[in-house]
Amino acid sequence: MFSMYKVKPFFDEMIKASGKPKDHYQKFYDMVHNFSTDELKERHERAQLSFLRQGITFTVYNNNVGAERTMPFDFVPIIIPSDEWETIEKGMVQRSEALNCFLQDVYHDQKIIKDGIIPRDLVEDNPYYYAKQIQGVTIPLNNHIFLAGIDLIRDENGKYLVLEDNLRNPSGISYVYQNRYVMRQVYPEFFAKHSVHTLEHQVTYLHEAIMDHAPEGVENPNAVLLTPGIYNSAYYDHVFLAQQMGLQLVEGRDLIVTNDIVYMKTIRGLEKVDVIYRRIDDDFLDPLAFREDSNLGVAGLLDAYRQGNVAILNGIGNGVADDKAMYVYVPDMIRYYLNEEPIIENVKTYRLEDPIQRDWVLERLHELVVKNVGASGGYDMLIGPHASVEEIEKFRGKILETPHQYIAQPTIKLSRAPAYQGEEFYPCHVDLRVFVIRGKETHVFPGGLSRVALKKGSLVVNSSQGGGGKDTWVMKSGGTT
Known part of the structure; x- marks a missing residue:
């Protein structure tokens, strides 16, 4: 089945350069070889149908039309x-703690700016910095990051690197669960010989962390999940999490603020709301x-938040810490706040408002990846080696016009893993979104969302750009049973 499979020049998660499976994949590899071609095809199709039947979808918008x-x-x-x-877990705890320290600092004393570690204009000119609204506001646990989604990649040597931080409304936990559910349904024998960390208790940790943020003095907090509604691309994620945690799923029109207190409208009258896990942008x-012009929010919600009468998770203004320009400084935050070296490093990144770095990058656009600091989902991005002359020149113009809006990175040989598509195995690039849950304690979700670039040769793993998902197994100590 893997006779035509090529590993070089990339690091492969499963297959060695010799063509043999890596030790922790050996039993899985042996089991796959016991399937006939027809059986593999049938199970693959059954897995896709399972997602369809359960309504596990996301919405892609093109010209304001959603599909x-x-x-x-x-x-x-x-x-x-x-x-x-274990190394990933420690690195994620360290990184999320430093990012939270930065958010607490930047909305209060601003020591990191006064000490010259981070340029003041990088904070004050950031469109996601809401000083006017929340400067000096005290929030529960001084915790701005209830849930972080940190994207990791591996380079050609197998070294883990942080690609980006998602601290506003990271999505994807529902897909982690559904990937595991489908895998257990369609390939139950895979789990018989592998000792894999289960996902059963993770929603409990998530729920406990939400309740940890209840305003002071509230005994039995009432928490809700605030969604923009059915037309949001991640609506399935919202429904799943609300159901699993037993939270009311509400829209802005279901809430009202009276005397700086938030209430939910119910058939029994108004119910006080203490914690809002929001999936609406600031x-x-x-x-x-x-x-x-917002019809999604709640008039007066900010005043209730500032008075400490309601917690909003994730915190307002987190975007100042997770845009792609601030990403460059996260290792410095770790050193500054924690007095530690980063456990997992950043990808080398060039800031294009610096004239020297910009000139160097402009000469090498055909070799580099260029990203808009405020964009996500693989949009407004140049992958130099795969771009046409016209695309490169278009980006050259964009960089010269608004250099502060872009960063550049080397084209990393992203690690790959086998994918079974179209009745064959072929290598596809992968990344991993790790979820960090922060309440009174910090907990790292075992595994996370592995995303795969299913188009042959593609480097873009985002689902909106043709990417897909894989189940992620974290082995228990001792490996396999």
Whole structure:
């Protein structure tokens, strides 16, 4: 089945350069070889149908028209040995703690700016910095990051690197669960001989962390999940999490603020709300404080937040810490706040408002990746080696016009893993979104969302750009049973 499979010049998660499977994949590899071609095809199709039947979809918008799609699923898991996972876990705890320290500092004393570690204009000119609205506001646990989604990649040597931080509304936990559910349904024998960390208790940790943020003095907090509604691309994620945690799923019109207290409208009257896990962007939360034209938010919500009468998770203004320009400084934050060296390093990044770095990058656009610091989902991005002359020149113009809006990175030979698509195995690039849950304690979700670039040769793993998902197995100590 893997006779035509090529590993070089990339690091492969499953297969050695010799063509043999890595030790922690050996039993999985042996089991796959026991399937006939027809059986593999049938099970692959059954897995895709399972997603369709359960309504596991996301919405892709093109010219303001939304299309529902199922997340393509690949049954070859990403398997992470326990010792590797231990390093990832420590690195994610360290990074999320430093980022939270930065958010607490930048909205209060601003010591990191006064000490010259981070340029003041990088903070004050950031469109996601909401000083006017929340400067000096005290929040529960001084915790701005209830849930972080940190994206990791591996380079050609197998070294883990942080690609980006998602601290606003990271999505994807529902897909982690559904990937595991489908995998257990369609390939139950895979789990018989592998000792894999289960996902059963993770929603409990998530729920406990939400309740940890209840305002002071509240005994039995009432928490809700605030969604923009059915037309949001991640609506399935919102429904799943609300159901699993037993939270009311509400829209802005279901809430009202009276005397700086938030209430939910019910058939029994108004119910006080203490914690809001919001999946609405800052700009749309409160039409009185942010965008006047927002129909998604709740008028007066910011005042209730500032008075300490309601917790909003994740915190307002987190975007100042997770845009791609601030990413460059996260290792410095770790050193400054924690007095530690980063456990997992950044990808080398060039800031294009610096004239020297900009000139160097402009000469090498055909070799580099260029990203808009405020964009996500693989949009407004140049992958130099795969770009046409016209595309490169277009980006040259964009950089010269607004250099502060872009960063550049080397084209890393992203690690690959086998994917079974179209009745064959072929290598596809992968990354891993790790979820960090922060309440009174910090907990790292075992595994996370492995995303795979299913288009042959593609480097873009985002589902909106043709990517799919894989189940992620973190092995328990001792490996396999």
